[in-house]
Amino acid sequence: MGDRERSNDIRRVFSEIAGSYDLTNHLMSFGTDIGWRRRAAEAVMLQPGQEVLDMCCGTGDVAITFAKAQPGLKRVVGCDFSKTMVELAMQKQAKLAKEGELDFENLQWCQGDCLATEFADSSFDVVSCAFGLRNMVDLSAGLKEMHRVLKPNGRVCILEFSLPANILVRWGYLLYFNFVLPLVGGAISGKFSAYRYLVTSVRKWDREVDLTGALEQAGFGEINITPLTLGIAKIHIAHKR
Numbered sequence: 001m002g003d004r005e006r007s008n009d010i011r012r013v014f015s016e017i018a019g020s021y022d023l024t025n026h027l028m029s030f031g032t033d034i035g036w037r038r039r040a041a042e043a044v045m046l047q048p049g050q051e052v053l054d055m056c057c058g059t060g061d062v063a064i065t066f067a068k069a070q071p072g073l074k075r076v077v078g079c080d081f082s083k084t085m086v087e088l089a090m091q092k093q094a095k096l097a098k099e100g101e102l103d104f105e106n107l108q109w110c111q112g113d114c115l116a117t118e119f120a121d122s123s124f125d126v127v128s129c130a131f132g133l134r135n136m137v138d139l140s141a142g143l144k145e146m147h148r149v150l151k152p153n154g155r156v157c158i159l160e161f162s163l164p165a166n167i168l169v170r171w172g173y174l175l176y177f178n179f180v181l182p183l184v185g186g187a188i189s190g191k192f193s194a195y196r197y198l199v200t201s202v203r204k205w206d207r208e209v210d211l212t213g214a215l216e217q218a219g220f221g222e223i224n225i226t227p228l229t230l231g232i233a234k235i236h237i238a239h240k241r
């Protein structure tokens, strides 16, 4: 399968599970994913007046967390190639605004491929990507695009799953991850293959991807890594050189 077919496949899978995506995430992670996005907002040290792009925004949780975490951001843009995901993000924003839980007008959404976005060079102070990079069909193209749209010395914030380094913890986690998670995710979404894909992609990512090396190769430096919840996820912050 070529990159285009794989990309279409990934978009289709995420569009199919979009409706149950939030619920499945919160249940499967016992709610810890909410705290991880908050930790990412803290780690990237947002400042008033900054412009932020959240790549692979899904249903919008990272973009919304950032907009809430730092009042006075100039704009936050969420981008995803799944139309269904972007529509759900818009609905979430409207609902939160109506309930008085989100008071930020400069939150925008765009549907598009994050490997080649519509944005000009040096447009953003911060580019984030949560659980998205692993799904991009070309990791180095994704990182290069992040680098291109960042302003000089801008920061990238990548939140991604990993596997615990401690052998006992890893063993216990893998029992849950390999056997329980695909069943729960599949049962809620009705798409068992999507959650089998999640397990395979995280294991492949952990085994094969040197994210620090890939970031350096794409032109990033000053890389800081924060492990989360016994190492089942990590935040990478890196500066555009």
Ligand SMILES: C[S@@+](CC[C@H](N)C(=O)[O-])C[C@H]1O[C@@H](n2cnc3c(N)ncnc32)[C@H](O)[C@@H]1O
Residues within 6 Å of the ligand: 010, 011, 014, 015, 055, 056, 057, 058, 059, 060, 061, 062, 079, 080, 081, 082, 085, 112, 113, 114, 115, 129, 130, 131, 132, 135, 136, 137
């Ligand atoms: C696991 S979800 C993560 C969603 C969200 N960032 C979160 O924290 O929950 C991955 C998202 O990446 C999107 N995606 C994958 N590859 C993409 C690409 N090349 N361009 C745009 N979106 C992409 C999918 O449509 C999906 O919504």
